[in-house]
Amino acid sequence: MASTSTTISLSSSSTLIDGKAPRPPPVSPPYSVTLPPVAPQNRQQNRETWKATAYCRKIARNVIAMATGESQIKAAAGTQVEVETEVSEIVNTVQAEGDTELPEIVKTIQAAWDKVDDKYAVTSLGVAGFLGLWVSSGMISSIDRLPLVPGVLELVGIGYTGWFAYRNLIFQPEREALIQKIKDTYNDILGSS
Known part of the structure; x- marks a missing residue:
């Protein structure tokens, strides 16, 4: 029996790995975005x-x-x-x-704060009010993202505004009654002057 030996030389550019042809290098797509190089600062x-x-x-x-x-x-x-x-x-x-004087509104706020007996309760109410505004703002923004709901709510608002104007603003007796009701509510809240 005669023995024959064969040598196989492999070159990396033309070999088949697992029976697959080599892949060409990836080409960047025409829509790729590159950043410009940062210009060095001058001296x-x-x-x-x-x-x-x-x-x-x-x-x-x-x-x-x-x-x-x-x-x-x-x-x-x-x-x-x-x-x-x-x-x-x-x-x-x-x-x-x-040395400059404070604005009048700051002096008024300081005087009102000095008159408050329970500062802890007022501060707690202020913080609770701020948190309530923050939560309601988040809820309104999440409702605004829902489909169709903002449009429906806008139509409801337009309809109610039209109904309120028709009922209270068009005719003079209703308009005077509304103004009197607003004044009465104002006096109930702030006290009669």
Whole structure:
């Protein structure tokens, strides 16, 4: 018996793996979106950013030094810097703004808050009212997303508005009765004046 040997050489580009032909490389679809490359910052922008950062750090160090009672601050490079005038100008500006009077509405709210005996209950009612508004807003937005419901509710609103206008606003006796009813309700809530 004669033995014969055969050698098989495989090249990666033309071989069949599991009896399948090699796949071509994927082609990007025509609708693909790519982001543009980020442009590097120029040296001028980097320098300005560095200067602003260094200036803010210097002011922060000076404010801390003034708070601790030091009069002059040594900079990182070893030179002495006097920034007391800048910091004192900032402090004077803040103090001058604090001397301005509060608006009238703020004074009225403060006076009303000082008259309240049970501040805990009023605060709890305020928080509960805010949470109620938040929940009702969520419910309305979820109802608004349902199909057909917003249109039906809009038609109901238009119909009720037309009915109310016909019943209370078109004829003068009904209009006067509505105005009197509104005034009576107003006086019941706020007290007669």
